[in-house]
Amino acid sequence: MVSAKQTFKRGAYLYRAGEHFQSIYAVRTGFFKTATLLDDGREQVTGFHMMGEIIGMDAISTDIHPCDAIALEDSEICEIHFSQLEQLSRDIPTLQRHLHRILSREIVRDHGIMLLLGSMKAEERLAAFLLNLSQRFAARGYSSSSFNLRMTREEIGSYLGLKLETVSRTFSKFQKDGLISVQNRSIELQDMVALKRVLGQQGCATGKNDRI
Amino acid sequence: MVSAKQTFKRGAYLYRAGEHFQSIYAVRTGFFKTATLLDDGREQVTGFHMMGEIIGMDAISTDIHPCDAIALEDSEICEIHFSQLEQLSRDIPTLQRHLHRILSREIVRDHGIMLLLGSMKAEERLAAFLLNLSQRFAARGYSSSSFNLRMTREEIGSYLGLKLETVSRTFSKFQKDGLISVQNRSIELQDMVALKRVLGQQGCATGKNDRI
DNA sequence: CATGAATATTGATCTAGATCAAATCGCACT
DNA sequence: AGTGCGATTTGATCTAGATCAATATTCATG
Numbered sequence: 001m002v003s004a005k006q007t008f009k010r011g012a013y014l015y016r017a018g019e020h021f022q023s024i025y026a027v028r029t030g031f032f033k034t035a036t037l038l039d040d041g042r043e044q045v046t047g048f049h050m051m052g053e054i055i056g057m058d059a060i061s062t063d064i065h066p067c068d069a070i071a072l073e074d075s076e077i078c079e080i081h082f083s084q085l086e087q088l089s090r091d092i093p094t095l096q097r098h099l100h101r102i103l104s105r106e107i108v109r110d111h112g113i114m115l116l117l118g119s120m121k122a123e124e125r126l127a128a129f130l131l132n133l134s135q136r137f138a139a140r141g142y143s144s145s146s147f148n149l150r151m152t153r154e155e156i157g158s159y160l161g162l163k164l165e166t167v168s169r170t171f172s173k174f175q176k177d178g179l180i181s182v183q184n185r186s187i188e189l190q191d192m193v194a195l196k197r198v199l200g201q202q203g204c205a206t207g208k209n210d211r212i
Numbered sequence: 213m214v215s216a217k218q219t220f221k222r223g224a225y226l227y228r229a230g231e232h233f234q235s236i237y238a239v240r241t242g243f244f245k246t247a248t249l250l251d252d253g254r255e256q257v258t259g260f261h262m263m264g265e266i267i268g269m270d271a272i273s274t275d276i277h278p279c280d281a282i283a284l285e286d287s288e289i290c291e292i293h294f295s296q297l298e299q300l301s302r303d304i305p306t307l308q309r310h311l312h313r314i315l316s317r318e319i320v321r322d323h324g325i326m327l328l329l330g331s332m333k334a335e336e337r338l339a340a341f342l343l344n345l346s347q348r349f350a351a352r353g354y355s356s357s358s359f360n361l362r363m364t365r366e367e368i369g370s371y372l373g374l375k376l377e378t379v380s381r382t383f384s385k386f387q388k389d390g391l392i393s394v395q396n397r398s399i400e401l402q403d404m405v406a407l408k409r410v411l412g413q414q415g416c417a418t419g420k421n422d423r424i
Numbered sequence: 425c426a427t428g429a430a431t432a433t434t435g436a437t438c439t440a441g442a443t444c445a446a447a448t449c450g451c452a453c454t
Numbered sequence: 455a456g457t458g459c460g461a462t463t464t465g466a467t468c469t470a471g472a473t474c475a476a477t478a479t480t481c482a483t484g
Contacts, residue, residue, distance in 0.1 A: 036327065039412075044331055046323050058323060060316035066323070086309065090302045097298065103315040104272035110322035111258050111270060111278070115248065117329035118373035119256055122471070153432065161330035163472060168433055184432075184480070200251075334441070364461065375442060380463055396450075396462075 001084040005076045014055065014069035014077060021059035023079045027051055030075020031150040035158070036067045045159040047109075048072075048151060051140055054080075057106055072150040117161045125160045126170045127198040130180065134189055145192065149185040213296040217288045226267065226281035226289060233271035235291045239263055242287020243362040247370070248279045257371040259321075260284075260345075260363060263352055266292075269318055284362040329373045337372045338382045339410040342392065346401055357404065361397040 005028055008014060014025060014032060032049040046067055049055050059065040060082065089096035116125055138144035149156070153164040153171075160167070174180045179195050181188040189195060217240055220226060226237060226244060244261040258279055261267050271277040272294065301308035328337055350356035361368070365376040365383075372379070386392045391407050393400040401407060 036323070038331070042331075044327050046326060057316055058319045061313045061320050066320055086305070086312065090305070090308065093298070093302065096302065100298065100311075100315070101273045103312070103319070104269055106319050107270045107315070107322060108273050108278055110319060110326065111248070113326055114258060114322065114329060115256050117326060118370070119250070119254075152430090158330070164432080165434085165473085166471060169471090172433075365463095366461080376462080377443085377464085378441060380461095381441090384463075 001081055001088055003079040003081070005078055008071040008075045008077065010071055010073050010075075012071050014071065015065050016068050017065055019065045021056070021063045021065055021082070023081050024054055024056040024060075024085070025069070026078040026080060027053050027055065028076040028078055030077075031072040032069050032075060032077075033072055033151060033155060034067045034069050035155075043068075043158060045151075045155050048159065050136060054102055054106075057103055122162055122166050122170050123173070123198050125162065126156075126167065126174070127179075127195045129156065129160060130187065130189060131192070131195055131199065134192070145189045147187055149187055213293055213300055215291040215293070217290055220283040220287045220289065222283055222285050222287075224283050226283065227277050228280050229277055231277045233268070233275045233277055233294070235293050236266055236268040236272075236297070237281070238290045238292060239265050239267065240288040240290055242289075243284040244281050244287060244289075245284055245363060245367060246279045246281050247367075255280075255370060257363075257367050260371065262348060266314055266318075269315055272315075334372075334374055334378050334382050335385070335410050337374065338368075338379065338386070339391075339407045341368065341372060342399065342401060343404070343407055343411065346404070357401045359399055361399055 008030070017037060027049050029051055032055060033045055034047045034049065034055060035043045035045045037043050047055075049069075055069050055077075056065065058067065085095075085099065089099050116128055120128065133147065133149075134144045137147050151159075153167045156162075157164045157167045162170075171180070171182045174195075175182050177194075179189070179191050179198070181190055215235075220242070229249060239261050241263055244267060245257055246259045246261065246267060247255045247257045249255050259267075261281075267281050267289075268277065270279065297307075297311065301311050328340055332340065345359065345361075346356045349359050363371075365379045368374075369376045369379045374382075383392070383394045386407075387394050389406075391401075391403050391410070393402055
């Protein structure tokens with residue numbers, strides 16, 4: 001069911017929008033983005049995916065991938081043949097339950113982003129984004145306060161519903177205020193409490209910084 | 213597995229955020245909204261649900277409902293006991309596949325809203341919203357051009373990431389331009405082609421008007 | 425190592441939509 | 455039918471973030 005690891009160079013497509021669906025993919029190492037190409041040529045980023053996360057579940061409904069998945073750094077993935085997974089999960093209830101939880105978790109994650117896009121302002125969105133990355137790195141045994149962004153300001157902006165200039169300016173402001181230290185793609189969270197306070201300040205989902 | 217129909221008066225809760233998860237629900241008649249109550253008391257609407265649609269799938273991942281589900285008019289629902297559904301879907305591959313498609317469709321739907329919230333402007337969002345409702349009514353055998361909104365301007369705004377005044381103003385503008393006719397909750401789409409053109413105009417997901 | 429193309433920063437200005445405010449309308453309930 | 459509250463509309467103003475623009479930095483490539 002799970003095929004051997006495959007490697008993808010930075011910039012390589014794991015799959016493309018429109019391709020037939022056959023498998024979901026587990027990121028083993030590296031970093032991916034998923035994105036939809038809009039008619040006018042711009043792209044909308046729908047997610048960033050790191051080690052241990054599953055991509056491709058949005059294709060189950062139509063058997064066609066609705067978005068592209070692109071490696072943001074050299075990466076390894078495990079292909080999971082979906083009908084074999086379904087077959088197996090018929091015999092192993094625990095696996096079945098696990099699959100359903102993973103599908104549902106994706107829905108919850110998306111609701112969190114809808115919340116962010118629908119009700120937070122720029123600083124809150126960036127703070128939520130950084131804290132979410134931090135927490136995911138921490139869960140994988142990496143530093144929660146110091147990491148490298150794998151994506152451009154434009155990709156962050158697309159994901160958060162902001163323009164790249166706004167992303168850049170907000171990073172600069174956070175740095176000026178001593179919340180973080182940025183130089184290019186390298187980020188250090190210097191005052192996580194204050195970052196959480198940015199999130200929690202006004203008219204938004206407080207305390208729910210695991211929302212993304 | 214499927215219990216007898218239950219009825220809910222307008223305003224009644226089908227379930228509340230924080231409650232233990234046991235079942236998903238199929239809307240038989242009527243109209244529901246799902247919403248998360250934010251810490252500051254405001255609510256973020258995450259979806260509107262009509263006849264034939266399934267609610268509650270976001271609770272599978274944690275066994276706790278992350279949002280409220282509230283009837284917007286007198287409604288009937290069918291409760292589907294989820295572990296019984298899982299049990300049954302082990303024996304009936306077609307059912308299993310169907311369940312997976314439904315879960316995945318919810319993910320795709322959410323990605324559509326993320327797209328809308330992240331890259332469309334007010335008029336485009338409203339046009340997408342109206343066309344989506346229209347298409348869902350049509351699919352159920354109701355008029356695609358004339359229907360009643362079950363929700364307030366504020367709820368529409370919360371769903372679309374707009375303030376209620378903006379929703380109202382945009383409806384008025386559409387009416388002035390002859391695209392629709394509104395009086396209170398009753399809507400008539402008078403020029404669907406033009407509405408689609410609003411959607412498809414600038415820097416947004418054109419032609420993908422089934423996106424919501 | 426040089427060169428050019430992405431990527432990022434920063435400033436100046438503009439605008440869509442938020443906010444504040446005030447009528448008006450419509451519906452539920454006595 | 456009257457009453458009162460929530461929902462809606464519309465106007466006036468304000469502002470966060472978009473847009474336009476110029477420069478600086480980083481990185482891939484021959």
